[in-house]
Amino acid sequence: MANNNTTEERLLTAFSDLVLKYGYRGTTTKKIADVAGVNESTIFRHFKDKHGILNELVNKYLQDADQAANDFKPIGDIELDLIQGAKIYETFTTTHRSVFLIGLRESYQFPEIADAVRQLQQRFKKILVDKFTEMAESGEISSTVDIKNETDNFVLMIFGNVVLSFAYTDAELYIPSNQFLENNVRLFASHLK
Amino acid sequence: MANNNTTEERLLTAFSDLVLKYGYRGTTTKKIADVAGVNESTIFRHFKDKHGILNELVNKYLQDADQAANDFKPIGDIELDLIQGAKIYETFTTTHRSVFLIGLRESYQFPEIADAVRQLQQRFKKILVDKFTEMAESGEISSTVDIKNETDNFVLMIFGNVVLSFAYTDAELYIPSNQFLENNVRLFASHLK
Amino acid sequence: MANNNTTEERLLTAFSDLVLKYGYRGTTTKKIADVAGVNESTIFRHFKDKHGILNELVNKYLQDADQAANDFKPIGDIELDLIQGAKIYETFTTTHRSVFLIGLRESYQFPEIADAVRQLQQRFKKILVDKFTEMAESGEISSTVDIKNETDNFVLMIFGNVVLSFAYTDAELYIPSNQFLENNVRLFASHLK
Amino acid sequence: MANNNTTEERLLTAFSDLVLKYGYRGTTTKKIADVAGVNESTIFRHFKDKHGILNELVNKYLQDADQAANDFKPIGDIELDLIQGAKIYETFTTTHRSVFLIGLRESYQFPEIADAVRQLQQRFKKILVDKFTEMAESGEISSTVDIKNETDNFVLMIFGNVVLSFAYTDAELYIPSNQFLENNVRLFASHLK
DNA sequence: GATGAATGAGATTTCATTCAT
DNA sequence: CATGAATGAAATCTCATTCAT
Numbered sequence: 093m094a095n096n097n098t099t100e101e102r103l104l105t106a107f108s109d110l111v112l113k114y115g116y117r118g119t120t121t122k123k124i125a126d127v128a129g130v131n132e133s134t135i136f137r138h139f140k141d142k143h144g145i146l147n148e149l150v151n152k153y154l155q156d157a158d159q160a161a162n163d164f165k166p167i168g169d170i171e172l173d174l175i176q177g178a179k180i181y182e183t184f185t186t187t188h189r190s191v192f193l194i195g196l197r198e199s200y201q202f203p204e205i206a207d208a209v210r211q212l213q214q215r216f217k218k219i220l221v222d223k224f225t226e227m228a229e230s231g232e233i234s235s236t237v238d239i240k241n242e243t244d245n246f247v248l249m250i251f252g253n254v255v256l257s258f259a260y261t262d263a264e265l266y267i268p269s270n271q272f273l274e275n276n277v278r279l280f281a282s283h284l285k
Numbered sequence: 286m287a288n289n290n291t292t293e294e295r296l297l298t299a300f301s302d303l304v305l306k307y308g309y310r311g312t313t314t315k316k317i318a319d320v321a322g323v324n325e326s327t328i329f330r331h332f333k334d335k336h337g338i339l340n341e342l343v344n345k346y347l348q349d350a351d352q353a354a355n356d357f358k359p360i361g362d363i364e365l366d367l368i369q370g371a372k373i374y375e376t377f378t379t380t381h382r383s384v385f386l387i388g389l390r391e392s393y394q395f396p397e398i399a400d401a402v403r404q405l406q407q408r409f410k411k412i413l414v415d416k417f418t419e420m421a422e423s424g425e426i427s428s429t430v431d432i433k434n435e436t437d438n439f440v441l442m443i444f445g446n447v448v449l450s451f452a453y454t455d456a457e458l459y460i461p462s463n464q465f466l467e468n469n470v471r472l473f474a475s476h477l478k
Numbered sequence: 479m480a481n482n483n484t485t486e487e488r489l490l491t492a493f494s495d496l497v498l499k500y501g502y503r504g505t506t507t508k509k510i511a512d513v514a515g516v517n518e519s520t521i522f523r524h525f526k527d528k529h530g531i532l533n534e535l536v537n538k539y540l541q542d543a544d545q546a547a548n549d550f551k552p553i554g555d556i557e558l559d560l561i562q563g564a565k566i567y568e569t570f571t572t573t574h575r576s577v578f579l580i581g582l583r584e585s586y587q588f589p590e591i592a593d594a595v596r597q598l599q600q601r602f603k604k605i606l607v608d609k610f611t612e613m614a615e616s617g618e619i620s621s622t623v624d625i626k627n628e629t630d631n632f633v634l635m636i637f638g639n640v641v642l643s644f645a646y647t648d649a650e651l652y653i654p655s656n657q658f659l660e661n662n663v664r665l666f667a668s669h670l671k
Numbered sequence: 672m673a674n675n676n677t678t679e680e681r682l683l684t685a686f687s688d689l690v691l692k693y694g695y696r697g698t699t700t701k702k703i704a705d706v707a708g709v710n711e712s713t714i715f716r717h718f719k720d721k722h723g724i725l726n727e728l729v730n731k732y733l734q735d736a737d738q739a740a741n742d743f744k745p746i747g748d749i750e751l752d753l754i755q756g757a758k759i760y761e762t763f764t765t766t767h768r769s770v771f772l773i774g775l776r777e778s779y780q781f782p783e784i785a786d787a788v789r790q791l792q793q794r795f796k797k798i799l800v801d802k803f804t805e806m807a808e809s810g811e812i813s814s815t816v817d818i819k820n821e822t823d824n825f826v827l828m829i830f831g832n833v834v835l836s837f838a839y840t841d842a843e844l845y846i847p848s849n850q851f852l853e854n855n856v857r858l859f860a861s862h863l864k
Numbered sequence: 865g866a867t868g869a870a871t872g873a874g875a876t877t878t879c880a881t882t883c884a885t
Numbered sequence: 886c887a888t889g890a891a892t893g894a895a896a897t898c899t900c901a902t903t904c905a906t
Contacts (some may be wrong), residue, residue, distance in 0.1 A: 200307065292890080334877075605792060641831070700881080711880090
């Protein structure tokens with residue numbers, strides 16, 4: 093009864109939130125039911141089993157991933173383009189926190205999810221590499237830039253910050269979004285000009 | 286009977302390995318006992334309870350952390366110093382994989398461990414910032430370098446690669462140590478010269 | 479399925495009966511479940527834990543204790559009054575056998591229960607002493623009666639018989655209720671006339 | 672190492688003391704070993720199993736019971752004789768606390784011990800009844816005394832006080848030995864003169 | 865559609881007991 | 886004689902899942 097969404101939505105949200113705190117195993121069906129404000133057995137009317145909740149979220153993740161890839165429209169300015177890319181990456185992973193984390197943490201138990209997350213990284217890298225190669229050819233960025241390794245570094249850096257933001261909510265360690273885009277991403281990009 | 290170490294060592298190793306695959310909760314005492322080749326109840330003669338195994342590993346982690354901090358001896362060449370730092374960081378986190386991962390994954394359940402891991406990051410950052418500030422003052426690196434933000438970026442990058450190496454054993458995504466130090470860290474450092 | 483009471487009632491009854499035979503520790507959750515005719519895990523849906531069963535019985539005990547105290551209405555005839563008192567005491571302790579016994583046997587492990595049982599004795603003693611003091615003042619019983627010590631003796635005697643009745647079901651040792659009230663209590667009272 | 676008795680004696684004492692606090696089941700072999708200052712496995716060199724410790728104590732109990740019965744030498748003064756009897760009963764039960772308590776508490780699990788304790792009561796009763804019958808015949812006590820029932824009452828009373836003394840160490844409820852013999856037993860006896 | 869009651873498998877932990885030294 | 890290390894059975898408790906209403 094937490095809000096006026098449908099039961100199914102409330103269950104998905106409850107699951108997502110709890111996974112952040114407790115991991116997949118620690119997210120018990122009882123906790124999910126309590127947070128969603130329904131009876132425990134109601135879960136099983138909506139989903140085949142506990143794994144079914146996760147499957148549903150993975151489906152949404154995969155659909156959204158296509159969308160996010162299409163949303164990225166580099167304009168040929170490396171600084172702005174990296175900021176744009178980081179922003180999309182961050183928004184996407186935050187929206188799909190639970191899937192992202194389960195894919196990372198419990199890769200052995202859910203190889204298909206681990207795979208989906210893995211593909212996100214690869215895809216993101218590829219999009220960047222392709223674009224920058226194109227920009228190098230057209231002279232927009234210096235031909236001395238080591239495109240592959242710089243992209244690796246960039247992706248590792250924004251990945252690292254996202255992981256920290258999920259692990260620790262205090263801002264001591266991870267760098268909050270705005271500041272991260274303004275200072276760190278921009279600084280990183282400046283070396284590629 | 287897995288090997289000829291003491292029972293306690295075999296238990297610690299078994300626990301450590303299993304946590305990587307299954308997380309803390311997924312690492313059942315039965316699995317630990319099976320892998321270590323002892324009876325389940327033997328665990329409880331060596332450790333107060335399941336948490337006790339973790340405590341023992343955390344103690345070793347904390348001791349080693351002091352050692353690792355002392356091992357870092359920058360020589361005033363930014364490229365070599367960053368490579369050295371990354372190497373120590375990587376060795377340390379790999380040696381203490383299980384504690385590092387539990388601190389990251391299950392921060393809500395084990396706040397003291399989350400804290401120990403957090404402090405490692407902070408400490409590493411501080412050591413680098415202090416050294417580089419010193420080097421900027423003595424002219425060894427350019428005074429235009431944005432020390433704080435570059436260090437942030439560097440730490441995020443190596444942190445990101447370590448996390449990936451734990452999540453995925455295939456080398457498609459994370460970058461294997463040698464290559465990472467030679468290509469990526471060196472490339473990163475080159476911008477600070 | 480033992481009978482048609484609610485599951486909770488059946489569990490409480492099973493626990494109560496088993497404690498008589500086996501003590502608290504010896505009353506395993508498996509035995510309770512078997513006697514109540516339910517699955518072991520069902521216990522934990524009705525009570526927080528094993529101790530929770532006992533707590534429930536202690537609550538009933540405390541409620542009933544107030545009732546029993548109010549039920550005692552001495553009429554000024556010492557024989558009839560002691561019989562009435564003994565009868566109420568006996569009925570109460572028999573109804574709450576399990577709590578009474580645990581309070582007695584396992585006082586170190588359950589100090590709050592030991593206390594509740596202790597208070598019952600004290601309260602019973604006080605009610606008798608007060609009433610008899612009053613009767614002595616109004617001349618209904620001889621002023622030479624040593625009220626405090628006689629009450630002590632009386633309480634010890636009926637306490638002793640109740641304890642024996644719980645320990646041994648054969649009538650060789652403890653004296654069955656009717657006979658005890660008719661012969662022993664009456665005899666005791668006759669000395670106070 | 673607690674004292675310089677033999678290992679076996681130390682084990683018997685440890686067991687005895689612990690049973691008072693924790694009951695038979697709660698008296699674990701580990702606790703016994705700790706209190707006796709020996710290794711847990713040493714217990715099994717001295718006794719077949721945990722039950723064997725108890726058996727040894729029961730043997731001593733039975734031997735002592737014969738002795739105690741012989742020690743009772745009534746002199747024909749009902750007050751002094753009851754005091755003497757109560758004293759012997761008290762001393763004996765206190766010396767053999769653990770057996771007495773186990774016989775009382777865990778009668779279902781150790782029927783032979785329950786029996787031994789039961790027999791003590793019966794025997795004590797019989798000795799008193801026989802002696803008082805004799806005294807009634809010789810005119811030493813009034814022929815109007817209801818010997819059987821008075822003896823019952825007396826035995827219940829001293830039994831009650833002994834049980835309380837084991838359950839509660841504070842003197843609020845049970846009556847300490849000296850005072851009990853001087854006030855309560857004497858008072859009880861005065862009615863039989 | 866949703867609930868409440870119950871279940872069975874399995875997790876952690878305790879404890880008496882054995883065995884090699 | 887005594888110890889330290891290990892065991893197996895059983896105890897308490899958790900959790901995903903089912904079923905009747």
